[in-house]
Amino acid sequence: MALVTIVIRDVADRFHGFLSSVMLEVATNVFVSPRMNQRARERIWSVMSEWHRHEPRGSVVMVWRDLNAVGGIGIANLGEPSRELIEADGMWLVRRRAAAPNIAL
Template identity: 70%
Template structure:
């Protein structure tokens, strides 16, 4: 699944060509293999490097990751999954220039 927000129109067109848009700006492809997923994300990363506007998050099944969910981001604020007391939580990643809340 990929969710986009406030990105250039080319992202929307590209994702529509390789995934199903189930709601505005929410794209899914349940049978996308890892190679295709990595290529799609690489295209988006390259474009975002030239057009850094908005954000995108990609979520996929990853049995080796916290909660069994892989997570990739473009834009702010980046988030990460972590486990605390047997629960899976999401937190904003703090950069070295920011102070933790």
């Protein structure tokens, strides 16, 4: 069992309610569980994935300890995250996504 963290941004209210029922909200829209097993983590992600498929707005990012993944961190996301993760030499680098240019007509 490992620490799991989920961050939500601009999603439907039911995501917040659901996560509040299974995890601790340590800051606004930041949820943690200190000892969540893989089966529970996958079930929670399955529910949120299904909801996001039907109402694709906002984003959800989940991170957990995964010794077989790059940098020992498992990462999953739904929607468009505000950051882009790039694998380089066995670790993750983070880059802000470029904003779309404003074009005046």
